[in-house]
Structures are given as structure tokens and as C-alpha cells.
Amino acid sequence: MTEAPTAPRQVSVGALATLRTKERVVLDIDGQSVGVYFLGDEIRAWHNVCPHSGGPVCQGKTVARTLQAIDPATGKSPGLTLDRSSRMIVCPWHGFEFDLLTGVHAVDTKTRLRPVPVAVVDGDVVLTLG
Amino acid sequence: MRPTQLDKARIRELEEIGTRSDTRDVLARATMQARRDYDDYFVVDIDAHVSEDHFWGEVIELIDNEYLRDLGQSQLRSFAGNNALLNIVPGLSHQSVGGRITHQGRREPDVPQGEHPFVVAARRSMDAMGLDYQIVFPSAMLLLGMHPQDEVEVALARAFNRWTVERILPMDERLKAFVYLPFNTPEACETLVAQYADAKDVIGFTVCSTRNNAIHADCYARLYAMIEESGKPLAFHSGYHWGDPSFAQLNRFATMHALSFTHYNQIHVSNWLINAMPERFPKLKMLWVESGLAWIPFLMQRLDHEVLMRPSEAPGMKRLPSEYMAEMWYTSQPMERTNMELLEATMKVMKAETQLLYSSDWPHWDWDAPSVITSLPFLSEQAKRNILGLNAARLFNLDIKPKKPRADAVLATRPGRS
Ligand code: FES
Numbered sequence: 001m002t003e004a005p006t007a008p009r010q011v012s013v014g015a016l017a018t019l020r021t022k023e024r025v026v027l028d029i030d031g032q033s034v035g036v037y038f039l040g041d042e043i044r045a046w047h048n049v050c051p052h053s054g055g056p057v058c059q060g061k062t063v064a065r066t067l068q069a070i071d072p073a074t075g076k077s078p079g080l081t082l083d084r085s086s087r088m089i090v091c092p093w094h095g096f097e098f099d100l101l102t103g104v105h106a107v108d109t110k111t112r113l114r115p116v117p118v119a120v121v122d123g124d125v126v127l128t129l130g
Numbered sequence: 131m132r133p134t135q136l137d138k139a140r141i142r143e144l145e146e147i148g149t150r151s152d153t154r155d156v157l158a159r160a161t162m163q164a165r166r167d168y169d170d171y172f173v174v175d176i177d178a179h180v181s182e183d184h185f186w187g188e189v190i191e192l193i194d195n196e197y198l199r200d201l202g203q204s205q206l207r208s209f210a211g212n213n214a215l216l217n218i219v220p221g222l223s224h225q226s227v228g229g230r231i232t233h234q235g236r237r238e239p240d241v242p243q244g245e246h247p248f249v250v251a252a253r254r255s256m257d258a259m260g261l262d263y264q265i266v267f268p269s270a271m272l273l274l275g276m277h278p279q280d281e282v283e284v285a286l287a288r289a290f291n292r293w294t295v296e297r298i299l300p301m302d303e304r305l306k307a308f309v310y311l312p313f314n315t316p317e318a319c320e321t322l323v324a325q326y327a328d329a330k331d332v333i334g335f336t337v338c339s340t341r342n343n344a345i346h347a348d349c350y351a352r353l354y355a356m357i358e359e360s361g362k363p364l365a366f367h368s369g370y371h372w373g374d375p376s377f378a379q380l381n382r383f384a385t386m387h388a389l390s391f392t393h394y395n396q397i398h399v400s401n402w403l404i405n406a407m408p409e410r411f412p413k414l415k416m417l418w419v420e421s422g423l424a425w426i427p428f429l430m431q432r433l434d435h436e437v438l439m440r441p442s443e444a445p446g447m448k449r450l451p452s453e454y455m456a457e458m459w460y461t462s463q464p465m466e467r468t469n470m471e472l473l474e475a476t477m478k479v480m481k482a483e484t485q486l487l488y489s490s491d492w493p494h495w496d497w498d499a500p501s502v503i504t505s506l507p508f509l510s511e512q513a514k515r516n517i518l519g520l521n522a523a524r525l526f527n528l529d530i531k532p533k534k535p536r537a538d539a540v541l542a543t544r545p546g547r548s
Contacts, residue, residue: 009134010132010133010134011133011141012136013141026143026144026145026146027141027143027144028141028142028143029140029141030136048144049159053501053502054163054501055159056144056147059145059146059147060146060147060230060232061230063230090230092147092156092233093159094231094495094496095227095230121133124133126133
């Protein structure tokens with residue numbers, strides 16, 4: 001959580017083939033905590049610090065996004081439903097939900113996770129840490 | 131730049147936080163916040179909760195009425211389980227947001243042999259959040275004011291008070307409690323006040339606000355006089371009741387919860403003031419628990435406005451309602467903080483520097499860490515210290531010698547789990 005500003009460095013955290021067997025892996029790297037997520041062919045990494053109250057946002061559950069079904073022709077709503085194609089990161093402290101791919105809160109687009117640059121280099125997942 | 135290959139010892143995988151995670155792991159970030167911001171503060175948490183359903187068999191066993199004890203034990207063994215005799219509606223209890231917030235209803239792992247699981251969990255939460263004292267309230271029992279059988283409220287109140295005061299509090303000097311008053315039966319409340327007025331670890335008396343009693347009714351006059359005489363505060367702890375006809379219009383837990391927790395305390399404060407109770411019981415210290423803060427300036431303005439125009443309906447009042455309200459005490463959680471200007475104005479009008487008491491509500495879903503206070507940009511350091519602990523020390527006569535371990539020591543026992 002205490003992240004002293006240092007020169008950016010690239011850190012290989014493991015082989016993509018191994019890591020992606022899970023949807024999410026949370027790593028402590030020299031005291032910096034990062035959640036790395038795999039969804040289809042996409043990879044994302046987010047700082048494990050919630051913008052709400054500093055909770056360990058990446059160590060909660062990941063869930064399907066909840067949607068309100070609305071019939072555009074009538075404006076009627078048959079109620080809530082789950083979009084199983086998108087995944088939300090749920091902060092375990094108070095339930096803020098962030099889109100796994102964009103890091104944006106489900107309702108308030110101003111509330112976002114802080115990204116960690118991530119790439120695949122020679123089959124390894126590489127994070128750029130500040 | 132070639133990627134650095136850190137050796138394995140410097141990369142560690144962190145586990146998911148779930149219902150069986152150790153409290154110290156769930157709250158490790160709060161411990162880091164304590165180390166950074168308030169390690170040397172005296173901190174009192176006025177409102178944390180027992181998940182009494184986990185220990186319900188221990189409570190039921192202490193019911194003194196033989197018929198109700200037998201009924202409770204029978205229900206406990208069969209269909210009602212841990213909700214025996216209670217009036218909560220499990221199917222409407224959405225606090226965990228479908229299991230997303232896992233500390234609601236959590237169970238503590240790795241409880242050392244011979245220790246009570248609740249005390250172990252509470253001690254770990256105090257250490258992790260940097261609390262010197264924690265004051266505990268029940269959870270499911272907060273709805274008992276709406277129970278159709280008054281005698282059940284009395285029996286459970288008496289049993290729960292015994293369980294708390296005789297079994298739990300002696301196990302840790304940092305734990306304190308309010309005695310639950312079964313307010314639907316004033317005589318039973320009077321008996322409990324007489325019984326516990328001098329109990330060392332009982333720091334006050336509490337009424338669960340979720341009920342339809344008019345709190346200014348004369349049937350409570352003797353009770354208030356007795357509590358006033360004890361010198362201990364009277365806390366109204368708010369709650370929800372989705373079955374209330376007004377709230378039955380609301381189709382989501384979020385909206386029902388947002389409105390009902392403020393609704394009950396607004397009604398009780400309104401009745402308290404318009405009936406001139408502060409003038410009739412001037413030394414009775416009133417504390418309003420778990421309604422957040424945003425309702426306070428609303429009600430101050432609203433009542434001032436009405437009373438100025440209709441003084442003939444409030445002839446016992448000698449000052450404006452807002453002036454009486456600024457002399458009452460309030461707990462902080464769930465502290466609305468999406469608009470700092472409004473929060474700053476709220477804290478100013480309610481005299482937060484002397485009247486506000488930090489509360490966590492841990493382990494409930496909408497809990498607040500002490501950092502909600504230390505992170506406020508407009509408070510002085512003295513105001514933060516007052517709200518986090520010194521106001522409580524004054525109200526409850528607590529010794530302000532530090533009781534908690536330092537954050538570094540807590541982190542050293544469970545390094546880097548979150
Ligand atoms: S700290 Fe993440 S939701 Fe509150």
C-alpha cells in the first residue's frame with residue numbers, strides 16, 4: 001500500500017500460460033500490491049487499492065455485471081438481469097464494483113481503479129511498476 | 131528495457147478475502163492506515179456488532195422463562211435454527227449484496243482452544259483498526275422492537291444482557307456494552323436499569339429505534355429518570371424494517387436501507403424535542419446511533435422552521451430544536467462523504483468537534499474505518515482526536531491510557547496478507 005515513487009521498472013511476474021489458468025491473481029511485488037486479470041484474450045492489471053477507502057479491491061470476488069433490462073419500445077422494465085459476458089471486480093470492503101476491463105465503477109464513471117501497464121513479453125506477463 | 135526477473139521470495143500471491151478470512155487479513159489496510167495516520171490516537175469504536183446468531187444457542191440457554199427457553203431450544207434444533215424466536219426475515223436480509231461483501235456474517239477462523247470466537251474476532255478487529263475500546267451491540271435483535279410478542283423481547287433482552295455482561299465482557303477489558311432495553315415493556319426496562327446501573331463494563335443503555343413506540347409517552351418517565359440518575363447515556367440505535375408500510379413501496383434494499391435508518395431516529399428525535407424532554411430530563415445524555423450525519427442538518431432546519439411558526443405546539447421548549455440537537459451526541463457511521471462541502475457544514479452545525487463519536491459498525495457491510503475521520507481535509511488534528519476517541523472518553527468516563535498494540539506490532543504478526 002505504501003508506494004514510494006521510484007523509477008519505473010519492468011517486472012516479469014510469471015508465464016502467461018500458467019497465470020491465465022485463473023481469472024485473477026493478486027501479487028505483492030516488493031510491497032506493491034497488484035491484481036492481474038485474464039478475460040478471453042485480454043489482460044489487465046490494477047493497483048490493489050480501492051479509490052473509496054483504500055481497501056484491497058482486487059482481493060474480493062469477481063462477478064457478472066448486473067443490468068436493468070428495459071424494453072426501449074415501451075420503457076417497461078422486467079427487472080434486473082446478469083450480463084455473463086462482462087466481469088466486475090468487487091471490493092471486499094464495501095462492495096464498490098469496477099469493470100474488469102476498464103476499471104470504471106458500475107455507476108459513477110469518475111470513480112476508477114488505477115491501472116498498472118501490463119504486456120506479454122516472450123510468453124511472460126510483464127508489469128511496469130512505478 | 132529488459133524485464134527484471136525478481137526472485138520468488140519477493141513476489142507473493144495474496145489470497146482472496148472471504149467469509150472465513152482472518153479479521154487481521156481483511157483489515158490489514160486499516161492497520162496500515164493506522165500506522166500512517168493515527169497510531170498514537172486514543173480511539174473508541176462506539177458501535178460494533180456481535181453476530182449473535184452465531185452464538186444463539188448460548189443466548190437461548192440463558193432465557194429465564196422456562197416455556198420460552200424450551201420453545202427457543204426446540205426452534206433452534208429445527209426449522210428456525212439460529213433465528214429461533216427472532217422476527218428477522220432471512221429472505222429479505224440482503225446486507226451482503228448477494229455474497230459480494232463477505233465480512234457481513236463472517237466467521238472467525240483459527241480460534242485458539244478455550245477462547246470465545248466472538249472475543250477473538252473482536253480483539254483482532256480492535257487490533258487491526260487501531261482501537262483502544264470497542265462497544266458492542268447485537269445485530270438480528272435490532273428488529274425486536276417490531277416483534278409481535280412483547281414477552282419475547284423481554285426474555286431475549288434479559289438473556290442477551292446476561293450473555294454479554296456475564297460471559298463476554300469479562301474476557302477482554304477493551305470490550306464494553308450498552309444494556310439492551312426491551313422498550314415495549316417499560317417496567318422490564320426499569321428492572322434492567324436498576325440491575326445494571328453500576329455494572330463496570332456497562333457504559334450505557336440502548337433502545338433499538340426500529341419500533342412504533344412514542345418515546346415521549348409518560349410510561350417511560352420513570353425509566354428516563356432512572357437512567358438520568360445513573361449518569362450513563364441512553365443510546366437509540368437505528369435499524370430498518372422493510373415491513374413498514376412506507377418502506378414496502380421501496381423495491382431495493384439500498385433505498386429501503388438508506389431511508390429507514392434515518393427515518394426511525396428522525397421520528398424519535400422529533401418526539402423528544404417537541405415534547406420538551408430535554409427540559410424535563412436535562413441531565414439525560416442522549417446518543418443517536420447508526421443514522422449517519424446527513425439527516426441532522428435536515429431535521430434541525432425542518433424543526434426550527436415549524437416550531438418558529440407553531441410555538442403553541444411546543445410550549446415546553448425554551449430554545450430552538452437545532453440548539454437542543456447540537457447538545458446531543460451522535461455516532462459517525464455510515465458517514466456520507468461524497469460532498470465535502472456538505473459534510474463540513476454538517477459537522478459545523480452539529481458541533482462535531484465535541485458531539486460526534488466515531489463508530490465502525492464492523493463487521494456489517496457498510497462499516498467505516500477510522501480513516502474516514504483522519505482523511506477529512508477540513509478537520510483540525512484536535513477535532514480528529516476528539517471524534518475518534520476523546521469525546522467518547524468524556525461521555526463514558528473512559529481512561530485514555532492506550533490499550534491497543536501499535537500497528538507495527540499487529541502487522542508483524544500477519545505480514546502482507548492484503
Ligand atoms: S474501500 Fe473499496 S469499496 Fe470501500
